[in-house]
Amino acid sequence: MDIRTRERTFSVSEVADRVGLTTYTLRWYEQEGLVAPVGRDSAGRRRYTQQDMDWLHLLTRLRRTGMPVRDMRRYVELARQGDETLGARRKLFEEHRDRVLRQMAELTEDLKILDFKIDAYRRMENGH
Incomplete structure (x- = not known):
């Protein structure tokens, strides 16, 4: 959970499982600027919000349809x-x-x- 917003957040592996991408691909999307910089926890690990996941779902659909x-x-x-x-x-x-x-x-x-x-x-x- 993000202490600042009290919003539930998700690890890279959780998002990869839910969205159907590899952790490598998630990081690539971020490096390519397709995803806004993802928040980090106090240990520096990426923490995705539901909004981040929704965005990734859209991107995966666009990609799957050949965009x-x-x-x-x-x-x-x-x-x-x-x-x-x-x-x-x-x-x-x-x-x-x-x-x-x-x-x-x-x-x-x-x-x-x-x-x-x-x-x-x-x-x-x-x-x-």
């Missing part, structure tokens, strides 16, 4: 500038959403081919 790190950095820069960048952040997400939708459509077509081949092999195995 390039440069776009993630751009988003972080815009978010730190405040509400005057809401439109730019929305546009960045809309562009990324369009890429994700195109990728999903391509994967749907790829899945159809796989299903066709699986069905064909099943029929051949059964003598049809």
Whole structure:
């Protein structure tokens, strides 16, 4: 618990488990400036807040959907500038959403081919 705020905090390993990243990746996100500097306890160990974890969840979703790190950095820069960048952040997400939708459509077509081949092999195995 952070004595100054009475907010529950989490260790690097707890956050890694909850967010699904390695401790190395968490530190890399911080070094890259994707995460604001994380608070430390009296022994100098990183202590993450729930807000830090929420931010990391967003970043992992962006990454998992294929957002390039440069776009993630751009988003972080815009978010730190405040509400005057809401439109730019929305546009960045809309562009990324369009890429994700195109990728999903391509994967749907790829899945159809796989299903066709699986069905064909099943029929051949059964003598049809």
